[in-house]
Structures are given as structure tokens and as C-alpha cells.
Amino acid sequence: MTFAFDWSYLPKLARGVPITLEVTAAAIAMGFVLGVFLALGRVYGKRLVCGICSLYIQIFRGTPLLVQLFIIYYGLPTIGIRFSALTCGILALGLNTAAYQAEYFRGAIQSVRGGQLLAARSLGMTLPQLIRHVVLPQAFRIVIPSWSNELILMLKYSSIVFTVTVLDLMGVGKRIASKHFNYFETFLVVALFYLVIVFIVSQSLRALERKVRIPGLGRGETLR
């Protein structure tokens, strides 16, 4: 068996990395904003709002990501809505991760101690003030482990955008491989790239988590 990878193509392959990172970052950011709103809608919304948010979450968590991408990329143009391939990718990933993030935020929001909500109310805070000053600051810290997990997942799932011609790491890899017919070797190198990226990102997230930790809040909190 020969390992037929032309290492001179490494820089070319590396050019897919920024695209992968860009897609991931854009998608996760979109998912964050939308996810927070969905979670707030679920927890504090009246029946209609709560129902809509719930429906959204169930649909986007219950259907495959690739199908969602295809609907946006192949389906929407048939009703007149056309986006660039890159936008389609980011949109699909973003809408998808929003549903998952919404559930994580909901869990975090609901785990803020009830007594503190009472205390906020007895100080005279309105509901929006309570959400802004007591619930969200704590929820954002509580959610960090799940959120980091989701980020890593998005990093890996970003690879699906190659199916709609986006030249991310996967896309570039496929291009190189189909040119030289060395799929196995090329994708072994691609795998290596992902391993390194995932490792760096997860270590950074862990360091970040340690930095913003507040004693008594979040992981390993002692119950009083």
C-alpha cells in the first residue's frame, strides 16, 4: 500500500480552514442570539409565543441537518428565494444550532434559584430587569459546558456545507482528492486537520471557562 499524498498541496488544503472557522463562527453566533430569544420565549412567553418557540425547537431538532441545508439550498430557489452557497450553509447551521442552544439556555435559565427571583421581585425589579440582571448573567455561566459542546459539534458539522459547493476544509479536500484520485490519503490529512482544530478550540474553551468562573455558580456548585 502506498501513501500517495502530495504534501505540497498542504497549503492549498489549509486554505479551507478559514472558511470552516468562518462558517462555524457565524452559525454559532446566529444560533446564540436566536437561541436566547427562543429560550426566553419558552420560559417567559405566554401560550402563543411559547408554542411557536416550542414548535421551532422540535422541528429543527427533529429533522436532519443535511435535509435542512438542502431545503434552503435546493428548495428555497424554487419559491424565488436564492442565497449564495456560503449563506445557505451558515443559515442552515445557524437555524439548527439555535434550536439546540435554546434547550441548553432553557435548562440554565430554569436552574437559577427561585429564591433569587423572589429577592429580585421584592427589590421592586420588573420582569425585564429581573431577566437582564439576575437570570441571564447566571444562565450564561451555567450554560458554558453545554455551549462549548455545541460549538465543537458545529465545528464538525460545518463539514456538510461541502455538499453545496462551499470550499471549506471538506470542500477543498474533495477537490484535491478528486483531482489526484487519492481520496483516502487526502481525507486522512483532512481528519488530522480537524483533530488539531478541535483540540485547540476545546482547550481554549476550557481556559475561558476557568477565567469567567464565579465561585459557587455553575459546575460543581455546592448546594446550600
Next chain:
Amino acid sequence: MSLLKAEGIYKRYGDEEVLKGVSLDVERGQTKVIIGPSGTGKSTLLRCINQLTAPDQGRVWLDGEELTRPHADINALRAQIGFVFQSFNLFSHLTALQNVRIGPRKVRGVRKDEATKLAMEELDRVGLSEKADAYPAQLSGGQQQRVSIARALAMCPKLILFDEPTSALDPELIGEVLEVMISLAKDGMTMLVVSHEMGFARSVADEIVFMEDGVVVEQGTPEKLFRTPEHPRTGEFLRKITELYGETES
């Protein structure tokens, strides 16, 4: 006119009627302590007063303004009533200073530097200025409760409600909290306290209210209730407590 007036408060949870028509007055500068067997609705009464729990029936007035009116600005009214919880309920993500400061800043709209000054003053008043930058998890129970009293004070309330402030504390920590409460009473703060601390009630209260089974059985000065209670149940309860906890001296 009384500072606080509650009239005919009824509250039912499912099948159980917890408050059966309770009426209560607190005068300016008065310290009133509510005592009684557990589960008689004392805490519920406090929560009905600042509407954390809505009573089924009854009305509450603060300085002449009715809280139970349908369109009352409940947030503005709550800002004038301090509430100290049994489980402290400090905001976990904020330091002691930030906890005390957040009320004035975000509810009353005070500027940051003024609010900080005010917060430090109140922390000093409860004896915790060196712990200003500590998080709740880093403080003992007694310290947390004192911070929560400072938090209530920082709002410059007309009166403060205390819901069994020392019941969740280890015995050796109770003293520091009672000390703060005694000094507040001496300074003329209007206080309505639910507590089991008979020593505190006896020595600091202007009036004691004995509640049982959701009704006010008797109220009067500590002298009256401890020496010559009108109602037999009052005497029974006080005797039992004194037996359990020994002769109560503050």
C-alpha cells in the same frame, strides 16, 4: 395613620386554608414580631403583604397607598418595602457589594458612584465592609444574611419584613444577625419580623403577635404576652418554647 395596614387576608393552598382573615397594623418606627407554631401561615402573611404571593382576599396599604389595588404599581411599592428571606437569596453571580448596590442602581436609578458609596455605607452598618468583594458562596450563612439586610437597607425602605431571618443559620451565627436587627430597631427602623427567637422578641419587640391556625390569636406588648396572656393558647405556646430553649435572655 399606620405605616402598614393589612386587612382581612385570606389565602388558601389547594384544600388547605393557610390564612383565615388576618388583620395587622404596624406603626412607624415600631418593631413587631410574629410568633407561632410552624406552618401557621406566618411566612405566607409576609409574602401576601408585599404581594410575592397574591392573597385570595384582603387588602394591604403602605403609608395610605393600597398595594392590592388592581392597577397599583407593585414594583414601585415593593421598592419601598425591604424583604429579608430565610434562605438569604443573595444573587450568586454578584459580589456582596454588587448585591447591595444593584437595587439602588437598577431599580431606583441612582448613579454608579453614588450607589457604590451608599452600598459601602450599608455594608459597613452591618459590619461587612471588608467582605465587599466576596461572592455569596465565599461567605458564611450569618454573613450572607447580613449582606441581604444591607441589600434591603440600601433601598431606603419605609419598613423591612423579616421572614424567619435566623432559622436557616447555625446556632453560633445567629447572634451576629440578631445584633444587626437590634441596632436597626434602635435606630427607629419599622420592622415586621417572623421569628422563633424569643429572646429577641421579648427584649426588642414593641409588640408581639401570636398566630395559630391562620388567625391572630392575641397581640400585645412582650410584658403582657409573657406575663399575663389573655388567651390560654398563647400561654401554652410561650411556656413550651421557654421549656425547649431555656429561659430566654437576649
Next chain:
Amino acid sequence: MLDVTPTILRASLVNLELVFALLGVGLVIGTAIAVLQVYGGRVASKIAYVYEWIFRSIPALVLIFLFYFGPSKFGLFINAFQAAVLALGLRSSAYQSQIFRGAIEAIPAGQMQAARSMGMGKVRAVVSVILPQAFRLSIAGWTNEFSSVIKDTTLAYAAGFTEILRTARAIYDTRIYLTMPTLLLVAVVFLVFTYAGNRALGLLERRIAIPGLQMPGTVGRMEQT
């Protein structure tokens, strides 16, 4: 649309076949990996942890390509379906091993001690005492894995064999007006699969639950009927 619906529904069976096969692979290997991580010696458990890390860090699509194009390099010839089963199966084994490891670690240490002091060998103790309990505790986490993986079967699209998504694509490639309907049908099929799967697993969980044996953090679910 009506004439293509049966075709699409029939293709969904391929995805079902794929998910059961890959979950099976994941279950067997995942259990082995978890056992190695908890009970293996220093070397074995280290290898197991590295295995888990590798298969959790590489995207599913990359794995599918590797298993599709790889074996022929080593003289093995497998078809696209088998490649997908292996790729997604080994990936699932890494996630499942995490679930099983959590469950094993949630079992009180006394269980193992009691088994050993009866004279059971380590292997027998693990197989007869630990694993039966661990499996019951794992069902909740395993349900999550199922939900996740059933949807991932569409990734086999990249391996080129006729599962449901590729079938849909083949249809609307020539009849563009069918794009939305077919894709929406595919989405609905998965909603049904996920819902049915969750319900079935929920029932299973209640059926085989042992009173008093729960993952730490769950609140008295057993008491509710």
C-alpha cells in the same frame, strides 16, 4: 408527488436498516471501550480514551469518506452501506462509551466489592453485576444518541448509496417543482422516526427500570406512574 411518495418511503427503510446496524456496532464496541476505560489497566484504558477522543473529534463525513475509500487500499472490499455502518458505527461507539462509562461510574462501589467478595472473578462481576445495571441506567442517554444518530444516517448521502435523501435528490433533480415537497416529506419521515423512537425507548426505560437505581441528578422519576 403522489407517485414518488412510495419510493421515498421505501428508501427510508434503508436509513432504518443503517441506524440499527450502526447502533449495534456502536453498542458492542462502546461497551467494550467503556469497560476498558473503567476497569482496564493503565495502558488499555489510555488506548480506550484515545480511541474515544479520535472518533469524537473527526467529523462524521470525513469518517464516511475514510471508510469508503480506505479498505480497498488494504485489499478489503466493502460496499457503500457497510462503509457507512462502520464509519457511523465506530463514531457512535465513542459517544456510547461515554454514556456507558457514566452509568458504570454511577453504580455504587459496594456492588463490585460484594461481587468480588463472593469469589467472582473481575470479568464475571462486570458481566453479571455491573453491566446489567449500567445498561438500565444508560437508556436515557442512549435515547439521545438514537435521536442524534437516526438523523445522521442522511450523511451517508456522501457515500453515494440510495438512502432516503439521495433518492429524494434523484427525483427532484429532473423535476425541480418537486424539490420542496420531497424534501419536506423526508423531514416529516424523520420527525416520525424520532418521535416513535423516543416513545418506544421511554416505554422500555419504564419497563425495565429498577426501583431505586437512578443516575445521580435525576429526581424520583420512578415514583411517578
